[in-house]
Amino acid sequence: MSKKESFGSKFGIIAAAAGSAIGLGNIYRFPCEAGANGGGAFFIVYLGIVLLMGLPLMVSEFVIGRRSGKNPVGAFKALAPASKSWSGIGYMGVFCSFLILAFYCTVAGWTIDSLGKSIINYYHGLDKDTILADFNGLMNETWQPILSEGIFIFITAFVIIKGVKQGIEKYSKILMPVLFGILIVLAIKSLTLPKAAEGIGFFLKPDFSKITGKVLINALGQAFFSLSLGMGVLITYGSYIAKNDNLTSTAFAVCVSDTLIAILAGIVIFPAAFTFGIQPEAGNELAFVTLPMLFDKMAGGYFFCLIFFLLLTIAALTSSISLLEAPVLFLTEELHLSRKKATIYSAIATFVLCVISSESLHDGTPLKIFGFSVFSALDMISSNFLMTIGGLLTILFIGWKMKKSDFMDEYTNGGTISMGLRKIMYFIIRFIAPVAITIILITQFMK
Numbered sequence: 001m002s003k004k005e006s007f008g009s010k011f012g013i014i015a016a017a018a019g020s021a022i023g024l025g026n027i028y029r030f031p032c033e034a035g036a037n038g039g040g041a042f043f044i045v046y047l048g049i050v051l052l053m054g055l056p057l058m059v060s061e062f063v064i065g066r067r068s069g070k071n072p073v074g075a076f077k078a079l080a081p082a083s084k085s086w087s088g089i090g091y092m093g094v095f096c097s098f099l100i101l102a103f104y105c106t107v108a109g110w111t112i113d114s115l116g117k118s119i120i121n122y123y124h125g126l127d128k129d130t131i132l133a134d135f136n137g138l139m140n141e142t143w144q145p146i147l148s149e150g151i152f153i154f155i156t157a158f159v160i161i162k163g164v165k166q167g168i169e170k171y172s173k174i175l176m177p178v179l180f181g182i183l184i185v186l187a188i189k190s191l192t193l194p195k196a197a198e199g200i201g202f203f204l205k206p207d208f209s210k211i212t213g214k215v216l217i218n219a220l221g222q223a224f225f226s227l228s229l230g231m232g233v234l235i236t237y238g239s240y241i242a243k244n245d246n247l248t249s250t251a252f253a254v255c256v257s258d259t260l261i262a263i264l265a266g267i268v269i270f271p272a273a274f275t276f277g278i279q280p281e282a283g284n285e286l287a288f289v290t291l292p293m294l295f296d297k298m299a300g301g302y303f304f305c306l307i308f309f310l311l312l313t314i315a316a317l318t319s320s321i322s323l324l325e326a327p328v329l330f331l332t333e334e335l336h337l338s339r340k341k342a343t344i345y346s347a348i349a350t351f352v353l354c355v356i357s358s359e360s361l362h363d364g365t366p367l368k369i370f371g372f373s374v375f376s377a378l379d380m381i382s383s384n385f386l387m388t389i390g391g392l393l394t395i396l397f398i399g400w401k402m403k404k405s406d407f408m409d410e411y412t413n414g415g416t417i418s419m420g421l422r423k424i425m426y427f428i429i430r431f432i433a434p435v436a437i438t439i440i441l442i443t444q445f446m447k
């Protein structure tokens with residue numbers, strides 16, 4: 001077998017992993033969660049969760065991936081050869097990647113659709129009700145969503161087929177700086193709007209009375225989703241990280257950029273919403289209905305609307321690339337398919353599930369699970385449930401199953417970087433993170 005590919009540079013690793021993390025979750029899910037759940041107070045809780053649970057779990061996934069050099073299933077098999085059940089975490093992750101991809105590509109399809117509309121200046125002069133009716137109409141269409149989802153999945157597969165260095169890394173290194181640049185331009189524009197201060201106040205003013213058990217689980221779900229944790233995607237990327245890379249600093253850089261982008265997104269959204277007197281709560285409607293309408297009222301609106309949807313498309317793309325890479329690596333390593341075949345099969349499977357997900361949004365559709373559309377069910381099952389459990393099991397694996405000496409050997413690059421801080425990280429992984437995740441999970445059921 002040919003030697004396994006790896007990322008070529010530190011910036012490449014960070015761009016790819018941050019590309020996975022930074023996605024639709026940051027741009028329009030985080031601001032809405034924060035705004036509705038106590039603003040700055042939510043943010044403080046969120047930061048705590050990122051540091052105490054997100055970062056240690058990210059380090060754990062990287063260690064598992066790099067130590068084994070394998071896909072999520074193969075990784076657990078290699079690291080715990082005697083007890084087969086651990087590879088269940090890997091299977092769950094690969095399976096869950098598909099579920100997330102399906103609803104993720106549904107939303108990405110709307111993004112492509114809106115990008116097309118903003119290119120032809122379709123939104124110009126339309127009022128909110130018309131854009132809303134149009135968006136609801138899109139949900140009930142059959143072919144238009146299928147077309148835009150198809151385009152999106154095709155582009156994702158195109159990058160994956162090219163491989164790790166020439167595909168994932170190369171495109172992440174271009175797209176992530178573009179994404180950051182667009183967000184800065186939008187943030188500056190937003191901050192110059194008349195009610196910017198009021199909007200930022202709503203976004204960041206802490207209201208601790210809103211922090212309940214439910215908010216904690218929301219913050220945990222948001223953090224895991226946003227950081228792409230708990231489903232083996234970062235194990236996959238970890239297997240491409242060079243042996244001499246410092247895993248703590250890489251994981252830290254990814255957590256910081258992910259959080260920074262989420263805040264910047266809030267800085268874009270809230271001043272605009274307040275200036276035009278909109279309650280910034282509903283997620284999809286905010287991004288696909290309210291914002292195009294708001295942009296149209298601003299000077300230079302055509303340009304800002306266009307780059308906003310470009311931003312959403314890029315954010316979605318680099319994340320879906322990572323989600324598709326996990327099953328592709330699984331198929332190449334465990335079932336010995338070529339990369340090309342593995343990509344084509346996975347892309348087709350994703351496309352089918354994605355079409356079911358988007359068709360489940362038609363009025364009166366029979367495509368329902370426990371009364372929810374397949375689309376919402378996929379979101380809920382994967383984000384609230386499978387991801388958190390996957391994350392908990394992964395961290396338990398590192399803390400309690402893998403030998404401490406093996407973990408430390410990998411984590412300190414064979415003893416070449418210092419142990420000190422890494423002992424604290426091990427303590428968090430072994431005791432604090434699993435207890436905290438369990439408590440938050442239990443609180444969810446007490447509500």
Ligand code: TRP
Pocket residue numbers: 020021022023024025026100224225226227228229230231233319320322323387
């Ligand atoms: N992190 C992405 C976002 O914020 C979504 C995502 C990409 C993801 N890859 C993932 C979520 C892997 C969980 C697991 O939008």
